[in-house]
Amino acid sequence: MSTIVVEVMPKAELLDPQGKAVAGALARTGRGRFDVRVGKRFELTVDGPIDDETREAVREIAAEILSNSVIEDVVGIHYPTGEREEVTA
């Protein structure tokens, strides 16, 4: 079994209301001043090794199903080998 991690974040130029809410809560509770952005983390587990076909499928899945390209960017795809793919939106 191998697990691939796909990271999706709101596009940088968009307002992130969830992030603003969390940042407000941190400031109000005296935990410090942080800018916060909230995104999604997917763990995709497959049987057997990760070959090029799987990598291509994951890239496609990340772009078309796991993220909404209008408001989100796939910011990274991590493989069990420790390798990280930067994904340009």
Add this chain to the structure above:
Amino acid sequence: MSTIVVEVMPKAELLDPQGKAVAGALARTGRGRFDVRVGKRFELTVDGPIDDETREAVREIAAEILSNSVIEDVVGIHYPTGEREEVTA
């Protein structure tokens, strides 16, 4: 400005309905058989360097505000240096 990434996932032993829904969509659209789990990815950006006090604050924030310890685990805290903190729930 330094950005710290906090990763939160549903506890492994819990059913992840969101993950099941995504896995079903992938199978139905012929994109392959994956187990899927869906979590959250937070980017906390601070002014200035990251000192021990900031690290301690981020650990606390991760455990108490960014995750619900009943159903979620903080699975990792990543610092800009590339260092990753494993967080035992």
